[in-house]
Amino acid sequence: MTPAAGAEPPEPGASGGAYFTVINPSGHTKRVEITAGPFTIGRQSENNLVLRDNRVSRVHARLEREAADFYIADCQSLHGTFVNGERVEGRRRLRPHDRITFGFEDGYQVVFQPGSGQLTGLVGQVSGAVESVPGMGANLAKLRSLLEVARAVQSALSTQEILDSVVDAALNLTGSERGFLLLRPGSYGVSPAGAKAVAEGSELEIRVARDRHGNPLPETALRVPRRVIERALRDRRDLLSMQFDPDAASGLGAEQSIAALELRSVVCVPLVKMRTEVQEGTMAARLADTVGLLYLDSRTMAADLSMGNRELLQTLAIEASTVLENARLLEQDRLRQRMEQELEIARQIQQGLLPGEFPATASLRVAGSSISTHQVGGDFYDLIPLSGGAWAMVVADVSGKGVSSALLASLLQGAFLQAPRTPQEIRERLGALNRYLLDRTRGEKYATLFYMVVELDGTMHWANAGHCEPRLLRRDGSVERLRATSLPVGMIDGADFGAETRRLEKGDTIIVFSDGLSEAESPRGENFEASRLKTLLAQGAGIEAAVLHQRILEDAQAFTAGLEQLDDMTLVVACFQPEA
Helix, strand or coil: CCCCCCCCCCCCCCCCCCEEEEECCCCCEEEEECCCCCEEEECCCCCCEECCCCCCCCCCEEEEEECCEEEEEECCCCCCCEECCEECCCEEECCCCCEEECCCCCCCEEEEECCCCHHHHHHHHHHHHHHCCCCCHHHHHHHHHHHHHHHHHHHCCCHHHHHHHHHHHHHHHHCCCEEEEEECCEECECCHHHHHHHHCCCCCEEEEEEECCCCECCHHHCCCCHHHHHHHHHHCCCCEEEECCCCCCCCCCCCCCCCCCCCCEEEEEEEEEEEEEEECCEEEEEEEEEEEEEEEEECCCCCCCCHHHHHHHHHHHHHHHHHHHHHHHHHHHHHHHHHHHHHHHHHHHHHHHCCCCCCCCCCEEEEEEEECCCCCCCEEEEEEECHHHCEEEEEEEECCCCHHHHHHHHHHHHHCCCCCCCHHHHHHHHHHHHHHHHHHHCCCCCEEEEEEEECCCCEEEEEEECCCCCEEECCCCCEEECCCCECCECCCCCCCCCCEEEECCCCCEEEEECHHHHCCECCCCCEHHHHHHHHHHHCCCCCCHHHHHHHHHHHHHHHHCCCCCCCCEEEEEEEECCCC
16 A cells, blocks of 8 residues: 555654553563653663563663664663563664563563554555545544544543543444443443442443443443343354344344334444463464443444444454553553552651661761662661660561551651660560550561660660571670570560670670571572671671671672562661760
């Protein structure tokens, strides 16, 4: 086909509408538009395309555009970026349907699509040819109605707008008078009508009811018994149509007779969900479940189901299923983005609760950090000044991950704003926390915790409630493990939380960490605490707290080599440096 006179053919690979088809490890697909400017792919939420796989690097790859061409570049990822099975060195030009993977065949797959979809391409290819043929103007209008469905996906703010455009296009194609779109409850989100349909035992809910002029219709306008339509859906034929004269004998019972309902024609088109698969590097589509159907009827005229219209209607049904699924995924993505924005706010609040600056002249010189594997974490630490130059310090790790653990961590941090000072006060405070957590969480949430008070004369009272064993590094290089004095808080009713006492000398250092640091793994599966911590501490006697803290963190990062870790990583180093 040749373009219409005066029309410029699109450049191959032109961006308008370029997108990725993203296939997650379970086989579900979604469409992601390629936006202008730097387009990054990775695990972090700030990327344009976020891949929820711990094996994917934080910023794994970058898409660059030059004129009409797109290039993919690896961002020094741990496992590499591959195009059609070949590793990307430097950068590589993308061609239509190139398959991008990220080091694992069982992980995400991304397929580059330079066009903007089947319907847009269909109309763009045939519109010029149709306009040049006498008598084809009506068909062109029908094709354009399909294009409107594709455009609705680009601009619609809700799935409902797309559903409306699908029904309008089907009415225009067939010349029918009324259109209804029925979906299985929950296929594309839960609506009040869907909840009602489920309660009434129906397999279908009406999501759109309108006439050929776009006017809404009441649900009661659908006079054909819904169980008859449901039977048609279960049969799952490509196209079910019925046309006859109202005066003719139909052979049907009065309840099922279209004639009795004063209808001239009825068309039912199943909406079939398509599942995209990649087999031996080739994209393939197969039919999955029916998710609903288009129902069209007329009272005064027969539906136009000439061969061309049948094909277009079937194309519309398939495309409608696809765009509806994409719209549903888009709404989910918007919800995910809102949730991530809220989590980012929560992360900022949580980080703001940690000590900002540590005093430079106090008797206890402290350096600390907490790195969450998720946007919010269950670790926290705090430093509390006491009267007489004394200091209290707490480091805790709440079981589990995510928002629930972060909320509990904030609650525990607040419990130490009034810091206990004596061994008896420490015992009572931890016992009260234990009872509170058991009462509220019934043992489903607990926390390991290390708490200490250092007086100006070097007296240290401490309690270790099931936490990783902190190290007491003496100035002479000897190391003592501060072993657990009790079980974690919130685990067992009636647990005793006794405290112990040590005497610190000037230059002695306490190193407290969570299991995210001690159990950090290297790519070879080695454990950081067993492999590296002892050597680091052997070289750390007499070193300033901030320097030792930075040295341990940098060594841990080099040890893990960028491998995604499974737990929050908290480290606090406190050095006793009285001025006297």
